[in-house]
Amino acid sequence: MRKFSLYMASICLLFGCEETIDVELKDAPPAYVVDAWINDKMETQVIQLSLTQPYFDSSEPTPITGATVTVTSEGKTFSFTESQSGSYTWDPATSTDRIETVGSRYTLTVNVDGNEFMAESELRRVPPVDSIKFTFKEERNAFQPEGYYAEFLATDPVGPGDTYWIKAIKNGIPLNNPFDLNIAYDAGFNEGGNIDGVVFIQPIQDAVTPLNEDLDEIVPYKLGDSLHVEIHSITHEAFTFLQQVQIQTQRDGGFDEIFAEPLENVSSNIMMMNENPDVQVIGFFNVSSVSGRGRKLTE
Incomplete structure:
Protein backbone atom coordinates (compact mmCIF):
# COMPACT_ATOMS: atom_id res chain seq x y z
CA MET A 1 0.00 0.00 0.00
CA ARG A 2 2.84 2.33 0.87
CA LYS A 3 4.62 1.66 -2.45
CA PHE A 4 1.39 2.24 -4.34
CA SER A 5 0.82 5.59 -2.57
CA LEU A 6 4.35 6.74 -3.39
CA TYR A 7 3.87 5.63 -7.00
CA MET A 8 0.64 7.63 -7.33
CA ALA A 9 2.27 10.66 -5.73
CA SER A 10 5.10 10.47 -8.30
CA ILE A 11 2.61 10.22 -11.18
CA CYS A 12 0.74 13.28 -9.93
CA LEU A 13 4.00 15.19 -9.64
CA LEU A 14 5.07 14.34 -13.19
CA PHE A 15 1.73 15.10 -14.83
CA GLY A 16 0.67 18.09 -12.78
CA CYS A 17 -2.35 16.62 -10.98
CA GLU A 18 -2.98 17.62 -7.38
CA GLU A 19 -3.95 15.35 -4.54
CA THR A 20 -3.75 15.93 -0.82
CA ILE A 21 -1.95 13.09 0.92
CA ASP A 22 -2.28 12.95 4.69
CA VAL A 23 0.53 11.02 6.34
CA GLU A 24 -0.32 9.47 9.68
CA LEU A 25 2.67 8.62 11.86
CA LYS A 26 2.47 6.66 15.06
CA ASP A 27 3.72 8.57 18.10
CA ALA A 28 6.77 6.83 19.54
CA PRO A 29 7.67 7.18 23.21
CA PRO A 30 9.95 10.21 23.73
CA ALA A 31 13.67 9.52 23.86
CA ARG A 125 44.93 18.39 17.82
CA VAL A 126 43.93 21.39 15.75
CA PRO A 127 45.92 23.61 13.34
CA PRO A 128 45.98 27.42 13.71
CA VAL A 129 43.98 29.66 11.40
CA ASP A 130 46.78 31.39 9.50
CA SER A 131 44.79 34.19 7.90
CA ILE A 132 41.44 35.43 6.59
CA LYS A 133 41.17 37.34 3.34
CA PHE A 134 38.44 39.09 1.36
CA THR A 135 38.49 39.24 -2.44
CA PHE A 136 36.26 41.52 -4.49
CA LYS A 137 34.62 39.69 -7.39
CA GLU A 138 32.43 40.91 -10.23
CA GLU A 139 29.03 39.29 -10.74
CA ARG A 140 29.41 35.90 -12.40
CA ASN A 141 25.80 34.75 -12.48
CA ALA A 142 22.58 34.97 -10.47
CA PHE A 143 24.06 32.64 -7.87
CA GLN A 144 27.32 34.60 -7.50
CA PRO A 145 26.60 38.36 -7.26
CA GLU A 146 29.15 41.15 -7.07
CA GLY A 147 30.83 41.70 -3.72
CA TYR A 148 33.56 40.62 -1.32
CA TYR A 149 34.09 36.88 -0.95
CA ALA A 150 35.86 35.53 2.14
CA GLU A 151 38.17 32.60 2.64
CA PHE A 152 40.47 31.37 5.40
CA LEU A 153 43.89 29.75 5.19
CA ALA A 154 45.02 26.93 7.46
CA THR A 155 47.31 23.93 7.01
CA ASP A 156 46.42 20.43 8.14
CA PRO A 157 49.21 18.88 10.30
CA VAL A 158 51.27 16.09 8.77
CA GLY A 159 49.84 12.68 9.59
CA PRO A 160 46.55 11.24 8.29
CA GLY A 161 43.34 10.97 10.27
CA ASP A 162 42.66 14.49 11.58
CA THR A 163 39.02 15.60 11.43
CA TYR A 164 37.57 19.08 11.90
CA TRP A 165 34.43 21.20 12.09
CA ILE A 166 35.03 24.69 10.66
CA LYS A 167 32.67 27.35 12.03
CA ALA A 168 32.19 30.89 10.72
CA ILE A 169 30.78 33.81 12.73
CA LYS A 170 29.65 36.83 10.70
CA ASN A 171 29.18 40.11 12.60
CA GLY A 172 29.04 38.15 15.83
CA ILE A 173 26.34 35.73 14.59
CA PRO A 174 27.24 32.08 13.87
CA LEU A 175 26.40 30.87 10.37
CA ASN A 176 24.07 27.98 11.24
CA ASN A 177 22.16 27.33 8.03
CA PRO A 178 22.33 23.56 7.26
CA PHE A 179 24.33 24.37 4.12
CA ASP A 180 26.89 26.27 6.24
CA LEU A 181 27.97 23.02 7.94
CA ASN A 182 31.66 22.76 6.97
CA ILE A 183 33.63 19.66 7.97
CA ALA A 184 36.97 18.29 6.80
CA TYR A 185 38.92 15.03 6.90
CA ASP A 186 42.56 16.12 6.93
CA ALA A 187 42.65 18.91 4.30
CA GLY A 188 39.84 17.47 2.14
CA PHE A 189 36.26 16.30 2.26
CA ASN A 190 36.65 12.67 3.30
CA GLU A 191 39.08 9.90 4.19
CA GLY A 192 39.34 8.65 0.63
CA GLY A 193 40.69 12.00 -0.57
CA ASN A 194 44.19 11.27 0.80
CA ILE A 195 44.85 15.01 1.21
CA ASP A 196 47.15 15.29 4.23
CA GLY A 197 49.56 17.88 5.57
CA VAL A 198 48.63 20.65 3.13
CA VAL A 199 46.43 23.76 3.03
CA PHE A 200 42.70 23.03 3.21
CA ILE A 201 41.22 22.64 -0.27
CA GLN A 202 39.55 25.69 -1.81
CA PRO A 203 35.87 24.67 -1.36
CA ILE A 204 36.45 24.30 2.39
CA GLN A 205 38.20 27.68 2.54
CA ASP A 206 35.43 29.37 0.56
CA ALA A 207 32.57 27.92 2.66
CA VAL A 208 32.88 30.78 5.18
CA THR A 209 30.95 32.99 2.72
CA PRO A 210 27.27 32.19 3.43
CA LEU A 211 24.17 31.52 1.33
CA ASN A 212 20.91 33.43 1.71
CA GLU A 213 17.84 31.93 3.40
CA ASP A 214 16.50 30.56 0.11
CA LEU A 215 19.86 28.88 -0.62
CA ASP A 216 19.80 30.26 -4.15
CA GLU A 217 22.45 32.97 -3.85
CA ILE A 218 25.78 33.58 -2.16
CA VAL A 219 25.75 36.55 0.23
CA PRO A 220 29.02 38.49 -0.19
CA TYR A 221 30.50 40.53 2.64
CA LYS A 222 30.24 44.32 2.74
CA LEU A 223 32.58 46.99 4.04
CA GLY A 224 32.34 47.03 7.81
CA ASP A 225 31.42 43.33 8.11
CA SER A 226 33.49 41.12 10.39
CA LEU A 227 34.30 37.44 10.11
CA HIS A 228 35.65 35.12 12.78
CA VAL A 229 36.68 31.60 11.75
CA GLU A 230 37.14 28.74 14.23
CA ILE A 231 38.51 25.26 13.57
CA HIS A 232 37.24 22.65 16.06
CA SER A 233 39.00 19.29 16.24
CA ILE A 234 36.54 16.40 16.31
CA THR A 235 36.76 12.63 16.62
CA HIS A 236 36.22 10.27 13.69
CA GLU A 237 32.87 9.29 15.21
CA ALA A 238 31.84 12.96 15.38
CA PHE A 239 32.89 13.44 11.76
CA THR A 240 30.68 10.52 10.70
CA PHE A 241 27.82 11.93 12.79
CA LEU A 242 28.10 15.35 11.09
CA GLN A 243 28.31 13.71 7.65
CA GLN A 244 25.00 12.02 8.41
CA VAL A 245 23.58 15.35 9.58
CA GLN A 246 24.62 16.88 6.24
CA ILE A 247 22.75 14.18 4.33
CA GLN A 248 19.60 14.64 6.41
CA THR A 249 19.55 18.47 6.44
CA GLN A 250 21.16 19.71 3.22
CA ARG A 251 18.11 19.20 1.02
CA ASP A 252 17.15 21.58 -1.77
CA GLY A 253 13.57 20.32 -2.00
CA GLY A 254 11.60 20.06 -5.22
CA PHE A 255 11.97 17.32 -7.81
CA ASP A 256 15.45 16.29 -6.57
CA GLU A 257 13.95 14.93 -3.35
CA ILE A 258 12.60 11.94 -5.29
CA PHE A 259 16.20 10.74 -5.63
CA ALA A 260 17.44 11.85 -2.18
CA GLU A 261 18.28 9.43 0.60
CA PRO A 262 15.31 8.80 2.92
CA LEU A 263 15.09 10.59 6.24
Whole structure:
Protein backbone atom coordinates (compact mmCIF):
# COMPACT_ATOMS: atom_id res chain seq x y z
CA MET A 1 0.00 0.00 0.00
CA ARG A 2 2.84 2.33 0.87
CA LYS A 3 4.62 1.66 -2.45
CA PHE A 4 1.39 2.24 -4.34
CA SER A 5 0.82 5.59 -2.57
CA LEU A 6 4.35 6.74 -3.39
CA TYR A 7 3.87 5.63 -7.00
CA MET A 8 0.64 7.63 -7.33
CA ALA A 9 2.27 10.66 -5.73
CA SER A 10 5.10 10.47 -8.30
CA ILE A 11 2.61 10.22 -11.18
CA CYS A 12 0.74 13.28 -9.93
CA LEU A 13 4.00 15.19 -9.64
CA LEU A 14 5.07 14.34 -13.19
CA PHE A 15 1.73 15.10 -14.83
CA GLY A 16 0.67 18.09 -12.78
CA CYS A 17 -2.35 16.62 -10.98
CA GLU A 18 -2.98 17.62 -7.38
CA GLU A 19 -3.95 15.35 -4.54
CA THR A 20 -3.75 15.93 -0.82
CA ILE A 21 -1.95 13.09 0.92
CA ASP A 22 -2.28 12.95 4.69
CA VAL A 23 0.53 11.02 6.34
CA GLU A 24 -0.32 9.47 9.68
CA LEU A 25 2.67 8.62 11.86
CA LYS A 26 2.47 6.66 15.06
CA ASP A 27 3.72 8.57 18.10
CA ALA A 28 6.77 6.83 19.54
CA PRO A 29 7.67 7.18 23.21
CA PRO A 30 9.95 10.21 23.73
CA ALA A 31 13.67 9.52 23.86
CA TYR A 32 16.32 11.35 25.84
CA VAL A 33 18.49 13.71 23.77
CA VAL A 34 22.03 14.63 24.89
CA ASP A 35 23.62 17.58 23.05
CA ALA A 36 27.15 17.74 24.47
CA TRP A 37 29.68 19.57 22.28
CA ILE A 38 32.26 21.18 24.57
CA ASN A 39 35.74 22.60 23.95
CA ASP A 40 38.91 24.04 25.47
CA LYS A 41 37.93 27.70 25.07
CA MET A 42 37.95 29.84 28.20
CA GLU A 43 34.21 30.38 28.12
CA THR A 44 31.16 28.77 29.69
CA GLN A 45 30.59 25.25 28.36
CA VAL A 46 27.01 24.08 27.84
CA ILE A 47 25.37 20.64 27.66
CA GLN A 48 21.70 20.49 26.66
CA LEU A 49 19.28 17.74 27.71
CA SER A 50 15.81 17.36 26.21
CA LEU A 51 13.18 14.90 25.01
CA THR A 52 12.25 14.05 21.44
CA GLN A 53 8.81 14.96 20.10
CA PRO A 54 6.50 13.85 17.27
CA TYR A 55 7.77 14.53 13.74
CA PHE A 56 5.14 17.15 12.91
CA ASP A 57 5.34 18.90 16.30
CA SER A 58 7.05 22.27 15.71
CA SER A 59 7.03 23.38 19.35
CA GLU A 60 10.18 23.71 21.43
CA PRO A 61 11.55 20.38 22.75
CA THR A 62 10.75 19.54 26.36
CA PRO A 63 13.83 20.21 28.53
CA ILE A 64 15.09 17.59 30.98
CA THR A 65 15.50 18.98 34.47
CA GLY A 66 17.02 17.65 37.66
CA ALA A 67 19.85 15.68 36.02
CA THR A 68 23.37 15.18 37.36
CA VAL A 69 25.90 15.89 34.61
CA THR A 70 29.68 15.44 34.93
CA VAL A 71 32.69 15.16 32.63
CA THR A 72 35.82 13.45 33.94
CA SER A 73 39.37 13.01 32.63
CA GLU A 74 42.53 11.74 34.35
CA GLY A 75 41.46 12.67 37.84
CA LYS A 76 39.73 15.92 36.82
CA THR A 77 36.00 16.36 37.37
CA PHE A 78 33.98 19.04 35.57
CA SER A 79 30.57 19.37 37.24
CA PHE A 80 27.86 20.87 35.05
CA THR A 81 25.08 22.59 36.99
CA GLU A 82 21.60 23.38 35.73
CA SER A 83 21.58 27.11 34.89
CA GLN A 84 18.13 26.96 33.29
CA SER A 85 15.69 24.23 32.33
CA GLY A 86 17.55 21.57 30.38
CA SER A 87 20.76 23.63 30.14
CA TYR A 88 23.75 22.48 32.20
CA THR A 89 26.88 24.65 32.35
CA TRP A 90 30.47 24.64 33.60
CA ASP A 91 32.53 27.85 33.78
CA PRO A 92 36.33 27.41 33.52
CA ALA A 93 36.77 30.80 35.19
CA THR A 94 35.51 29.29 38.45
CA SER A 95 37.69 26.16 38.31
CA THR A 96 41.39 25.33 38.44
CA ASP A 97 40.89 22.37 36.10
CA ARG A 98 41.17 22.85 32.36
CA ILE A 99 40.26 21.00 29.17
CA GLU A 100 43.71 21.20 27.64
CA THR A 101 45.77 18.04 27.06
CA VAL A 102 45.63 16.76 23.48
CA GLY A 103 45.25 12.99 23.48
CA SER A 104 43.35 12.89 26.77
CA ARG A 105 40.08 11.00 26.92
CA TYR A 106 36.99 12.53 28.49
CA THR A 107 33.97 10.68 29.87
CA LEU A 108 30.48 12.17 30.07
CA THR A 109 28.09 10.79 32.68
CA VAL A 110 24.41 11.78 32.92
CA ASN A 111 22.11 10.52 35.68
CA VAL A 112 18.41 11.36 35.39
CA ASP A 113 15.13 9.67 36.36
CA GLY A 114 16.98 6.61 37.63
CA ASN A 115 18.82 6.14 34.31
CA GLU A 116 22.53 6.53 33.62
CA PHE A 117 24.00 7.52 30.24
CA MET A 118 27.70 7.63 29.32
CA ALA A 119 29.88 8.62 26.36
CA GLU A 120 33.58 9.09 25.65
CA SER A 121 35.58 11.49 23.48
CA GLU A 122 39.24 12.23 22.80
CA LEU A 123 40.68 15.74 22.68
CA ARG A 124 42.47 15.90 19.31
CA ARG A 125 44.93 18.39 17.82
CA VAL A 126 43.93 21.39 15.75
CA PRO A 127 45.92 23.61 13.34
CA PRO A 128 45.98 27.42 13.71
CA VAL A 129 43.98 29.66 11.40
CA ASP A 130 46.78 31.39 9.50
CA SER A 131 44.79 34.19 7.90
CA ILE A 132 41.44 35.43 6.59
CA LYS A 133 41.17 37.34 3.34
CA PHE A 134 38.44 39.09 1.36
CA THR A 135 38.49 39.24 -2.44
CA PHE A 136 36.26 41.52 -4.49
CA LYS A 137 34.62 39.69 -7.39
CA GLU A 138 32.43 40.91 -10.23
CA GLU A 139 29.03 39.29 -10.74
CA ARG A 140 29.41 35.90 -12.40
CA ASN A 141 25.80 34.75 -12.48
CA ALA A 142 22.58 34.97 -10.47
CA PHE A 143 24.06 32.64 -7.87
CA GLN A 144 27.32 34.60 -7.50
CA PRO A 145 26.60 38.36 -7.26
CA GLU A 146 29.15 41.15 -7.07
CA GLY A 147 30.83 41.70 -3.72
CA TYR A 148 33.56 40.62 -1.32
CA TYR A 149 34.09 36.88 -0.95
CA ALA A 150 35.86 35.53 2.14
CA GLU A 151 38.17 32.60 2.64
CA PHE A 152 40.47 31.37 5.40
CA LEU A 153 43.89 29.75 5.19
CA ALA A 154 45.02 26.93 7.46
CA THR A 155 47.31 23.93 7.01
CA ASP A 156 46.42 20.43 8.14
CA PRO A 157 49.21 18.88 10.30
CA VAL A 158 51.27 16.09 8.77
CA GLY A 159 49.84 12.68 9.59
CA PRO A 160 46.55 11.24 8.29
CA GLY A 161 43.34 10.97 10.27
CA ASP A 162 42.66 14.49 11.58
CA THR A 163 39.02 15.60 11.43
CA TYR A 164 37.57 19.08 11.90
CA TRP A 165 34.43 21.20 12.09
CA ILE A 166 35.03 24.69 10.66
CA LYS A 167 32.67 27.35 12.03
CA ALA A 168 32.19 30.89 10.72
CA ILE A 169 30.78 33.81 12.73
CA LYS A 170 29.65 36.83 10.70
CA ASN A 171 29.18 40.11 12.60
CA GLY A 172 29.04 38.15 15.83
CA ILE A 173 26.34 35.73 14.59
CA PRO A 174 27.24 32.08 13.87
CA LEU A 175 26.40 30.87 10.37
CA ASN A 176 24.07 27.98 11.24
CA ASN A 177 22.16 27.33 8.03
CA PRO A 178 22.33 23.56 7.26
CA PHE A 179 24.33 24.37 4.12
CA ASP A 180 26.89 26.27 6.24
CA LEU A 181 27.97 23.02 7.94
CA ASN A 182 31.66 22.76 6.97
CA ILE A 183 33.63 19.66 7.97
CA ALA A 184 36.97 18.29 6.80
CA TYR A 185 38.92 15.03 6.90
CA ASP A 186 42.56 16.12 6.93
CA ALA A 187 42.65 18.91 4.30
CA GLY A 188 39.84 17.47 2.14
CA PHE A 189 36.26 16.30 2.26
CA ASN A 190 36.65 12.67 3.30
CA GLU A 191 39.08 9.90 4.19
CA GLY A 192 39.34 8.65 0.63
CA GLY A 193 40.69 12.00 -0.57
CA ASN A 194 44.19 11.27 0.80
CA ILE A 195 44.85 15.01 1.21
CA ASP A 196 47.15 15.29 4.23
CA GLY A 197 49.56 17.88 5.57
CA VAL A 198 48.63 20.65 3.13
CA VAL A 199 46.43 23.76 3.03
CA PHE A 200 42.70 23.03 3.21
CA ILE A 201 41.22 22.64 -0.27
CA GLN A 202 39.55 25.69 -1.81
CA PRO A 203 35.87 24.67 -1.36
CA ILE A 204 36.45 24.30 2.39
CA GLN A 205 38.20 27.68 2.54
CA ASP A 206 35.43 29.37 0.56
CA ALA A 207 32.57 27.92 2.66
CA VAL A 208 32.88 30.78 5.18
CA THR A 209 30.95 32.99 2.72
CA PRO A 210 27.27 32.19 3.43
CA LEU A 211 24.17 31.52 1.33
CA ASN A 212 20.91 33.43 1.71
CA GLU A 213 17.84 31.93 3.40
CA ASP A 214 16.50 30.56 0.11
CA LEU A 215 19.86 28.88 -0.62
CA ASP A 216 19.80 30.26 -4.15
CA GLU A 217 22.45 32.97 -3.85
CA ILE A 218 25.78 33.58 -2.16
CA VAL A 219 25.75 36.55 0.23
CA PRO A 220 29.02 38.49 -0.19
CA TYR A 221 30.50 40.53 2.64
CA LYS A 222 30.24 44.32 2.74
CA LEU A 223 32.58 46.99 4.04
CA GLY A 224 32.34 47.03 7.81
CA ASP A 225 31.42 43.33 8.11
CA SER A 226 33.49 41.12 10.39
CA LEU A 227 34.30 37.44 10.11
CA HIS A 228 35.65 35.12 12.78
CA VAL A 229 36.68 31.60 11.75
CA GLU A 230 37.14 28.74 14.23
CA ILE A 231 38.51 25.26 13.57
CA HIS A 232 37.24 22.65 16.06
CA SER A 233 39.00 19.29 16.24
CA ILE A 234 36.54 16.40 16.31
CA THR A 235 36.76 12.63 16.62
CA HIS A 236 36.22 10.27 13.69
CA GLU A 237 32.87 9.29 15.21
CA ALA A 238 31.84 12.96 15.38
CA PHE A 239 32.89 13.44 11.76
CA THR A 240 30.68 10.52 10.70
CA PHE A 241 27.82 11.93 12.79
CA LEU A 242 28.10 15.35 11.09
CA GLN A 243 28.31 13.71 7.65
CA GLN A 244 25.00 12.02 8.41
CA VAL A 245 23.58 15.35 9.58
CA GLN A 246 24.62 16.88 6.24
CA ILE A 247 22.75 14.18 4.33
CA GLN A 248 19.60 14.64 6.41
CA THR A 249 19.55 18.47 6.44
CA GLN A 250 21.16 19.71 3.22
CA ARG A 251 18.11 19.20 1.02
CA ASP A 252 17.15 21.58 -1.77
CA GLY A 253 13.57 20.32 -2.00
CA GLY A 254 11.60 20.06 -5.22
CA PHE A 255 11.97 17.32 -7.81
CA ASP A 256 15.45 16.29 -6.57
CA GLU A 257 13.95 14.93 -3.35
CA ILE A 258 12.60 11.94 -5.29
CA PHE A 259 16.20 10.74 -5.63
CA ALA A 260 17.44 11.85 -2.18
CA GLU A 261 18.28 9.43 0.60
CA PRO A 262 15.31 8.80 2.92
CA LEU A 263 15.09 10.59 6.24
CA GLU A 264 16.46 8.55 9.12
CA ASN A 265 17.97 8.96 12.57
CA VAL A 266 21.68 9.72 12.69
CA SER A 267 24.17 7.76 14.79
CA SER A 268 24.86 8.40 18.47
CA ASN A 269 27.77 7.71 20.83
CA ILE A 270 25.62 8.02 23.98
CA MET A 271 25.28 4.64 25.73
CA MET A 272 22.67 3.60 28.28
CA MET A 273 24.34 1.90 31.23
CA ASN A 274 21.30 0.34 32.92
CA GLU A 275 18.92 -2.07 31.23
CA ASN A 276 15.56 -0.45 30.55
CA PRO A 277 13.84 -1.44 27.28
CA ASP A 278 11.36 1.42 27.65
CA VAL A 279 14.07 4.13 27.56
CA GLN A 280 16.09 5.29 24.55
CA VAL A 281 18.85 7.88 24.38
CA ILE A 282 20.30 9.67 21.35
CA GLY A 283 22.67 12.60 20.77
CA PHE A 284 26.40 13.12 20.73
CA PHE A 285 29.34 13.98 22.99
CA ASN A 286 32.55 15.55 21.64
CA VAL A 287 35.41 17.51 23.18
CA SER A 288 37.27 19.90 20.84
CA SER A 289 40.49 21.86 20.69
CA VAL A 290 39.74 25.20 19.04
CA SER A 291 41.82 27.67 17.06
CA GLY A 292 40.46 30.89 15.65
CA ARG A 293 41.13 34.20 13.95
CA GLY A 294 38.98 37.20 13.07
CA ARG A 295 39.11 40.09 10.63
CA LYS A 296 37.01 43.11 9.76
CA LEU A 297 36.48 44.11 6.14
CA THR A 298 37.74 47.65 5.62
CA GLU A 299 38.93 49.64 2.65
